[in-house]
Amino acid sequence: MPMFKTRPRHPASHWQSTRRLTLGLLLIWFVPTFGVIFFARELAGLSWFGWPLSFYLVAQGLALLYLLIVAVYTWQMKKIDQRQSDREQQ
Template identity: 55%
Template sequence: MAHRDANRRAAYWRHVRRLTGLLLALWLGVTFAVIFFARELAGLTLFGWSVSFYLAAQGAILIYLAIVGFYALRMRRLDARFGEDSHGG
């Protein structure tokens, strides 16, 4: 029984680490892309503002909020799937 619990806990943390790594890579990609491509994006306009300004001021923040929301939703599903208690132990 203890072996089964150890396997479930290991699988749970493997999923958590994979999800966290993927979302951190997305966060880094969004942050890097906005900065790296700012000059190219400055030539494009969206609602009267340059796209680089829009992404830096609004778009990236909305993507970050979407990442946090997706993480919370996915973690809730993982906790339910693996029977983890979100309050510890």
């Protein structure tokens, strides 16, 4: 009879959830960043409060998007880690 009771763990599902979250957020990061840079000339023709739209999106909008991505990553990783610790306690 073993001295310690072994509990089944599911690290594969934890890492699968982590990778899915990371890849999704990287896609959300890449598309707007690439789009603003690729279409900068077209966006420069549009004006937003006296500034070219491309400048506004790069200087303000993308920085806010990146902050949102970090916040979502933190929030979701806490949920994933909590789910993993609940599985280990069962």
